[in-house]
Amino acid sequence: MDNKQIIGLLVHNHPGVLLRVTSLISRRGFNIDSLTVSPAGIEGYSRMTIRINGDDNQVDQFISQMMKIVDVKKAEVLPEDASVASELILIKISTAEHDNNDILAVTSKYHASLVNLGNHSMTFRASGTPTEIDTLVSEVKEFGILEMARTGIAALENGDKLLANVE
Amino acid sequence: MKLNGSEIIAECLLEQGVDTVFGYPGGAVLNIYDALYKYSDRITHILSAHEQGAAHAADGYARTTGKCGVVIATSGPGATNLITGIATAYMDSIPLVAITGNVTNDLLARDSFQEVDICGISMPITKHNFIVKNVADLANVIRKAFRIAMSGRKGPVLIDIPKDVTGAVWEYEPVKPEPIINPTLSSSEDFAEAAKLIAQSKRPMIYMGGGVVSADAEKQLLEFAEKIDCPVATSVMGLGGFPSSHRLFMGTIGMHGGYETGKATDNCDLILTIGARFSDRVAGDRNKFGKDAKIIQLDIDRAEINKNVKIDAYILGDLKDTLATLTEAVEKTTRDEWINQVAEWGKMGKVTETPKSDDYAHPYHVIEAVRKLTKDTDIIVTDVGQHQMWVSQKYRFEQPRTWCTSGGLGTMGYGLGAAIGSAVAHPDRRVVLFTGDGSFHMNLNELATVCSYDLPITVIVLNNTVLGMVRQWQKLFYGRRFSQTDPHRKTDFAKLAEAFGVKGMRIHNDDDAEEVLAEAFSTTKPVVIDCRISPDENVLPMIPPGKTVDEMITKME
Incomplete structure (x- = not known):
């Protein structure tokens, strides 16, 4: 489950x-x-x-x-519906077999910024909810993912609510 | 005042009311032992033969007094030798503070001589542990350690102290410990809900455990059980928490529990679980345990709720308080029909006993003969195996904290150390250790300690020359292939005892049992009795692992 x-x-x-x-x-x-x-x-x-x-x-x-x-x-x-959860990804995509513009068309949908350009690769940085990052990863898979690193999730509850009041 | 770290340790122990510690000296604790020399008029140190024995002794001391046991060992092997003792205490929620020395701060993490990461090793088997790298932190860490060990669900805490810290000088100010209060975490609605379920129940039963003893809540439990007129079954850990002679007492529940407790579990409509945790030895099939019953659980540990068995209602807090509150919330009831039904099951479940023999005594006979000689306050200790189960079935306990056994971890070799701790705590009482030849062989070195301190311990080795419990499982589940359970040992326990300076005796069969026991009980000197029992004696009844009372075995070839 x-x-x-x-x-x-x-x-x-x-x-x-x-x-x-x-x-x-x-x-x-x-x-x-x-x-x-x-x-x-x-x-x-x-x-x-x-x-x-x-x-x-x-x-x-x-x-x-x-x-x-x-x-x-x-x-x-x-709770998912009452919190903000976010993570960051760095992802290195192969440019060997696809046009850079095709790749950028996809990554721009996720506001991923191009942070480094190699001879045969582009490295992007993106942040978003875990689901958004999952979707980004699955969409760019066809270009060829060379490497990626995710930070893991950071989350805080909505509004003024705190995890604990510490004096 | 300015004291060195070791004197600060001694002062902090005194703050906590500690007057007895168990341990074994060594290089990394030389400073601590030097302070113990200085404080020997206020702190008695009991020297064991092996650190494991010292840990079990501190455990036995804690179980029979309700106080926190203290054990001290040196770094490396001294510390690792404590591990089985600490794990035993952890599984049974026994408060211990274990103090280990370590190499000096500048030698840490360099694989120095007798260095081991005891905090890393002991993490899963302690409530918490500390390494004190700075003498300025020492006093407060010790105070915290005792508080953690004794509050909430009790358990062991380890403090690892590098040698330079025990030698460094720092300012010490005495601090009086604050009383430990475990607040009730349940609301009046929770109590009302539980009371409603009790009022609706026609056939309730109480399944109690070691938590009742740990909370010293035996009076509250008795009052509660009597008010709702409810039969009581206990886990092995709970023995002594409810008087065996009481008309509501059914005996132990689980794998080797009585037929009536098993039938009651399957036929009741409400189980009141009080300070117990549905271990696999009680709830063999956790999905079928109390299948037709609602279950209410009273515990101090939130994590025990819904851990093994799904609970319908629960109450969290110190059992002394929660039981008293719940007793007020329920109506006085009588349930003659249900109690008679349970008694009927009790008669039906009688196990066929093996015929009398000239070559062997029967364990039940020996246990009952011992019971005739003991007072209710005398302390019964066991090791682990068949003898342990026979004692849990047959010995009639009337008072809490008169019973020491390794319930959760099932530590063979536990008994002699625990008996030593119990005897040191209660010099005015007799301590009887029932052990088996298998368990006794594991840590019998502590006979040296028994002799040194001349402790009034009567050791009864129920000697069947085999590893009986494992052999019983091989009979039942492994086609009688007795792999490594017949060690062909020729140990003469009576002679062995004499070699240690302890009186040795023998029981050959049922006919001489009374006489030998009477002689052993006529002295307060330590005695070891080698009691021959049949290698084919089994522990019955038995619910096979993962099964229910429907598949209870009452007869074996």
């Missing part, structure tokens, strides 16, 4: 906290496809954004298990 949900985690910025989170994911057998870590904008805290694939009970278990990690201050689902 394909049911992906994004979880926001506010964690104490202690050494080893990433290992604690990933080790728990691994030993409890959770299925994740994206994990990002960054400063949370709050002194002493980092923010993790994890996309998990599982039914509601598995997501509920995921959050309950995460909350048992001493360094995890808050773990919560960021």
Whole structure:
């Protein structure tokens, strides 16, 4: 079953906290496809954004298990319809077999900017929702993808809502 | 005042009310042991023969007192030897603080002598762990470690301290620990919902577990069960949390539980799960467990809700509080018909016992004979295997914290260490260790410790000369191919005990059992009794793994 949900985690910025989170994911057998870590904008805290694939009970278990990690201050689902989620991609497309303009016609639909030009390739940078990035990737596949790197998902809830109020 | 790191450790232990620690010295903890020398009038250190024994001893100490156990080991192998003990405590939610030394900060991460990343190794088997690289952090880390170990769902915490930190001097100010309060996280609506389900139920049962003991909620449970007149089944971990002699007590539930608990599980309309976690040894088939019943769960750990079995309603918080609140919310009821039905099942489920023999004692006979000699406050410890299950089935526990067994991890070799910890905690009580020849061979080195401290431990080795539980599974599921379960050992446990300086005795069969036990129980000196039982004795009844009571085995060739 394909049911992906994004979880926001506010964690104490202690050494080893990433290992604690990933080790728990691994030993409890959770299925994740994206994990990002960054400063949370709050002194002493980092923010993790994890996309998990599982039914509601598995997501509920995921959050309950995460909350048992001493360094995890808050773990919560960021609902798709009430959050902004975004990621960035760098993608190197082969120009060997297709006209550059054909490629640009596609990439421009996704506001992908050409950031580097090689002899036989073009490198683009694009950002957008995970779905937009997925679609971009599938559309340029026919030109030949030489390399790509995605940052993983960053997400915040809409409006004034915060993951946690930290004094 | 200015103290070195090791003295700060000792002071912080005293802050937490610790007067006894278990451990084994070594290079990286020389500073700590130097402080223990200085503090020996206030902190008693029990020296084990092996760090694993010390970890199990701290665990037994914690289980039988309700306090946090403390174990100290050196870096490298000292620390890794603790791992089985820590994992045992973790699976059974036993509060421990393990303190390990490590190499000095400047030698860390260089594969130095006796260096190991014990924080990395112990991460999945501790509630939390720390490496303290700066003496300024030391006191607060120790305070935090005790708090984590003892709050919420209890469990082990490890503190790894490089050697230079234990020697460095820093300012120390005593801090009185704040009381630990576990708030009730459920609302009055949640209690009302649970009370409604209880009111609607005609055939409820309680499935209790180690959480009741951990929360010291035995009185609240008794009051609750009596008010709703509800039969009680327990996991192996919950034994002692409800008096065995009580008319509502059914016995253990699960793989080797009684017929009545299995039938009750399948025929009840409500299961009240209290401080228990639906382990596979209880809910063999988790999709069919209580298939016709609503399930209410009371626990302190949110992650236990819907983990193995789907729950209809739950209440989160300290069982002492939540049980009391729920008791107020329910009406007093009587359920004679249902209780009589359960009692009927109890009569039907009797296992055919093997005939009496001149060559062997029967384990049930020995366990019952021991029970006649013990007080309700005496402590029963087991290792892991057939003997453990026989004790869990037959021994009548009346009080909490009189029972030490490795329930979750199933650690063979747990028993002797745990018995030592229990005996150190309760010098006025007798500690009886039931073990098997397989389990006892694993850590019998701790007889040296028993002898050094002259602990009143009666060890009963139910000796069938085989690895009985595995052999039983080979009989049932592997066509009697007894692969590596008959070790052909010639160990004479009575003589072995004498070599350690402990009295050795023998039980040959049922006829001399009473007499030998009476003699063993007439002294407070440690005794090892080599008790011969048949290699063909099985643990019955048995629900095969993944099955329900419908497929219960009550007879084996």
